[in-house]
Amino acid sequence: MYHSVLNIFIGLIGSIIIPLSAQADTSDFSVNGEEWPGFWFSCEFARSQVAPDDDCKMFDDEGFQLAEGRLRYIRMIGSTETACRGSKVGQCFSSSEPTVNISRTDRGKLTLGKKQFKVSYFGCTQIFYFEDTGAYREIWPDKKRCFWAGKRRFYIAPYKGKVTIVK
Numbered sequence: 001m002y003h004s005v006l007n008i009f010i011g012l013i014g015s016i017i018i019p020l021s022a023q024a025d026t027s028d029f030s031v032n033g034e035e036w037p038g039f040w041f042s043c044e045f046a047r048s049q050v051a052p053d054d055d056c057k058m059f060d061d062e063g064f065q066l067a068e069g070r071l072r073y074i075r076m077i078g079s080t081e082t083a084c085r086g087s088k089v090g091q092c093f094s095s096s097e098p099t100v101n102i103s104r105t106d107r108g109k110l111t112l113g114k115k116q117f118k119v120s121y122f123g124c125t126q127i128f129y130f131e132d133t134g135a136y137r138e139i140w141p142d143k144k145r146c147f148w149a150g151k152r153r154f155y156i157a158p159y160k161g162k163v164t165i166v167k
Contacts, residue, residue, distance in 0.1 A: 029137060029158055035112060036066035039074055039102065039159045043136055044085055044092040046155035055135035056157040058083065061091050063156060064107075071110045071119045077101045077166055099162040122148060 029037075041063035043052035061076040076093055078101055084092035093100065108121030116129045124146035130139045139154040 040064050040156040043155040048152040071107045073105045073107045074102045101164045
């Protein structure tokens, strides 16, 4: 009796713990309470004010990391993809690519909030708002913009493969 109760308990714990720790919450992309886990790439087939038509299955080679109180610009290195917008070879990659190499550049101090974040860069603090869809996160700047922030909306999604940062 003790072993069967123990086995049932272990089975229940395993069925609860494994899915929570192994899967991201796809409704808002958070993982274990962290709003911006990992590395986020722009959707290749999005435009400055138009969402992508492929649910962000193809990433642009540029993106962001929001971590440790910093906003970092990231760039995928070494893509050979040919299905990029405008037939530009190597400027995009499949979101299902298992591994990527990236370069990373600091873009300022970051303050995360609910449905918005602030970036302080070159003496100006810009507010950005964000909202999630099922496939990507949409980001747009506040109407009061810093000199370095344009009107562009960003459509980004988290990369789920292995990342190597090249210095």
